[in-house]
Amino acid sequence: CYEVPGTRDYSPKQMAIRERVFNAIITCFKRHGAEVIDTPVFELKETLTGKYGEDSKLIYDLKDQGGELLSLRYDLTVPFARYLAMNKITNIKRYHIAKVYRRDNPAMTRGRYREFYQCDFDIAGQFDPMIPDAECLKIVHEILSDLQLGDFLIKVNDRRILDGMFAVCGVPDSKFRTICSSVDKLDKMPWEEVRSEMVGEKGLSPEAADHIGEYVQLHGGLDLIEQLLQDPKLSQNKLAKEGLGDMKLLFEYLTLFGITGKISFDLSLARGLDYYTGVIFEAVLLQPENDHVEEPVSVGSVAGGGRYDGLVGMFDPKGRKVPCVGVSIGIERIFSILEQRVEASEEKIRTTETQVLVASAQKKLLEERLKLISELWNAGIKAEVLYKKNPKLLNQLQYCEDTGIPLVAIVGEQELKDGVVKLRVVATREEVNVRRESLVEEIRMRTSRP
């Protein structure tokens, strides 16, 4: 077998579904005024070093064949930060849709791959607090609503609140990152397991772990923020206080956007990547839309992101910072859900846009078919012809049925003499003779969308 584990080909039908998802996402990104950029699939290995914490082991390296050491990009965020620093850009709102690579254990039934698309929207620049951050959440809300994937929830937290929480719980500074990684596993593991990892593997005191345990079960909205701002310990911690203040501001903006109904301030949300510095968030689908599907689709995170104010500075020779916040939509799970839905609905998806098949009723008319289709192509009509010298009319009509081509332009000896073409509507079997000079206009009229 020639298949690479953890990857897949997209068939024409799958591509049609994928295009729908991309269109919804790109339409939203453009609605918010984003420009688009592209970067190479590989980066210098050193560009990716030290950006992903414990996940760095999943980076794909290229073989050393002479020249620079290269790695495949792990996400689109680090290449974006590298791009900003290299081009001294301090202010941009851009999207980028491209494949990223992770040497993960493929669990493809759960929609996880080693090669997968990310659709990223980021805002870079020195701005007033939480306005761009709120827009990122609005974007996630718009896209997940547009795609009609069923109910969803966007969890929000802040690295500063987490770090403040770790501090007041008695976690030593040196253990912040690794304890943060443990908290990040709470969406897949019960608290008891996470606690024993903290205490057993990572050497945290049981008291500190239990203290964390109390906080990470909290989730809510503005009321919880207010409550924590009064928390005797957290409110004494500078970082936590800053984070909570910004969280309050964020919720005020989200209220203006009318989307707080699907937002949850959740102290258990951690996100593993090293580069986040402020707000972090993650969107999860709450239940699969599988009324018509036999096998339930497993659900999970479909979008995530946050603020990373220090990353660009890591690539600048003078360390100049450019504050950034952004969101990444993961389309693989979304695509799996929509694909299963299409399968179940027996919806017929066309994989071409062909308007007309140029056919002949008699033999020896290949030349006439080629002349006619050339006229149609030159006029911008989407047209096909069977690659046979003498195809049977029935086979030509069957091809239209199979592929959804709505019209057939039939040339025969009589039609050629009369200067007409017989135009057949596949769905109704209606046939009309159309003068050859009017054919293009007639096809356009009959295939224009209402």
Place this chain on the structure above:
Amino acid sequence: CYEVPGTRDYSPKQMAIRERVFNAIITCFKRHGAEVIDTPVFELKETLTGKYGEDSKLIYDLKDQGGELLSLRYDLTVPFARYLAMNKITNIKRYHIAKVYRRDNPAMTRGRYREFYQCDFDIAGQFDPMIPDAECLKIVHEILSDLQLGDFLIKVNDRRILDGMFAVCGVPDSKFRTICSSVDKLDKMPWEEVRSEMVGEKGLSPEAADHIGEYVQLHGGLDLIEQLLQDPKLSQNKLAKEGLGDMKLLFEYLTLFGITGKISFDLSLARGLDYYTGVIFEAVLLQPENDHVEEPVSVGSVAGGGRYDGLVGMFDPKGRKVPCVGVSIGIERIFSILEQRVEASEEKIRTTETQVLVASAQKKLLEERLKLISELWNAGIKAEVLYKKNPKLLNQLQYCEDTGIPLVAIVGEQELKDGVVKLRVVATREEVNVRRESLVEEIRMRTSRP
């Protein structure tokens, strides 16, 4: 520096130009009824082995980090053949636009990169001779005409004619491939150098080389085909005769398509890849369109392709063949030409589609701006807002000038009281008060394309 040699980032402006090129190409591929597929960026190393002849040394391998040995794709043709065999597809017309990778010496000024796009259209299936082949040439003709790149020429030859020619010139069977590689260099080297490579490095007899030298200077149209069909030696060679017969048929179809004016049957065209079995072709730009450009753009091959009837069978366990013919458009040179043309013309290219900026004339109106923009986004209007609590009106208007946003929706205290929004046309400075409930309709009307 963090740049990977031989690659480049695309800025928003470059992306806008790239999108134009892609649109022209995709529109053409769809006009010819093609479906679209996608495959992973890497393949098993063995999938690529033995497909590219002397160019195999340019393949990028991934590091062995456990698991399978992988290589980055070198073109889109081999992955396509692998896809057909794996899925037992015997009949498809598809396009595929994606990046491919070659460890070449980057000569970026000449538009050559180690990572570059190919835009491939291929027809697979058992069909009557030369009909799909002719369509591939029609497609190249349409795309190069649409893009208005100046004059171009499509050179055509056939591997069977080359092999027949080698045979009648006295080249031993075992040297066919390597002598073919030498002939392939004729577009970059004079005949004398190619001849000395054949005789000196590759051990061909001087007589055989001189004999080849006579053939490879020939180029023409139907007349040349007829002449060679009468050639006392070639006409006795089975392969050459087959190739010349098909070439004649091809030119008949190209005459029906009305495109022979830009097609040249050229015996010096070889193309290096191992997998071609029949017709081969290559399109070259004849002169750069650089009337307005100071630095002349170097020109060269912008499209190539041919027939490869044996490739799919190499991936099928039982060796079942699927005849294929296809064309690959290389956009990097095309893109360089168009980019220089845009630079020279001082054409202003918008990199966003934003219809309106939501602005305020006074301070303390951030909340009102966010409420209004949320209404616009929800109605599908492309809108932006400056991420400042109290931006100056002048700065907001300047932002529109800089980015080409045509309208400004201004909220002020008076407007809020009156239930209106002040809509300003950036180009004319005209201002009208629009009732809030009519704003969406008014923006749509004023920004719809004529």
